[in-house]
Amino acid sequence: MGQLVEGIWQDTNTKEVKTDGQFVRNASQFRNWVTADGSPGLTGKGGFKAEAGRYHLYVSYACPWAHRALIYRSFLGLEDAIDISVVHPVNLENGWEFADYPGATPDRIGGARYMHQVYTRADPTYSGKVTVPVLWDRETGTVVNNESAEVIRMLGGPAFRSLAKNWHDLLPSDLRAEIDEINAYVYRTINNGVYRTGFAQSQEAYEAGVAAMFEAFGLLNERLCDRRFLHGDRVLESDLRLFTTMIRFEPVYYFHFKCNVRPLSHYSNLRRHTRDVLNLPKVRKTVHMDHIVDHYYLAHRRINPYGIIPAGAAIDLEGPDWGPVQLEETKAC
16 A cells, blocks of 8 residues: 655555454544634644635545545535646556546646655655545645545535535434444444454454444444434434445445355345435535445555456446435335
8 A cells, every 4th residue: 555654655554453353443644623713623733714716625536535525525515615736546556646537636736646745845854555535735835634534524514504505404413322333333344344354364363344234234234224324304414424435335244244144135224324315405516426336446566466457346326226215215114
């Protein structure tokens, strides 16, 4: 994957797989917050006031973490307030790259060729992984935040409310504790669980990851028996965080990461939930299956050294199986 070491790109191991074969994700390092008046947020320093046209998102259509931010931007109607740069889906020895691919763009801020140059533009001595999404501030010329969970809470929070054309409260205060609990569970077992499974380097680590994941599938499938979304009848933050993993499950994780205990069709409510979120206003346009499939099968050469894409990865999201959910499919178990 590669990383920056004191501002110098090195094609070296990021050391996220520990001696017992378990994959443990490194923490993000830029943790500032955009607020309504520019005062300091929950972490980091102040000086980042919410203003239309000031902030820019660096994203990959392939990456489930960046996909969170793209969904928030689209679903809430923040496209005019926050523009984007999209990297090429296949990141190899130089990491994420701005290169020719349908849907990819140049770096629209500084003309960088590689994403690691965006990081060193913000901090010439930066050491660590180079990830997306990145929320960039044009005014100060730096990264505001590169932790996806915090970026979406900023986009969906009070700071950007006046700039959103389709505002929804995705984090209502009366459900905050329940949302945080579900988020933590889904992150541990599913969002990051697919990586714990796919990047495992021991049989024990793999089996621990895959067992926890499919136990979570069963519990969430049961939870969705009597409700449309995870917390009731309206989509909230937990639904969108779960969706970005589940939309990748059938084409990628089932095959590529050996998450193949059972197909998603075995969990009818969970699959219905994935379809339901896909068909929310402006969510479908954030799903670029060509970027997703090419990234996982062509970039992860340690797992798939010959870059072979399995036939089953060809998921047709435009077909009837992924269309709007019908009334009879939402009945209780």
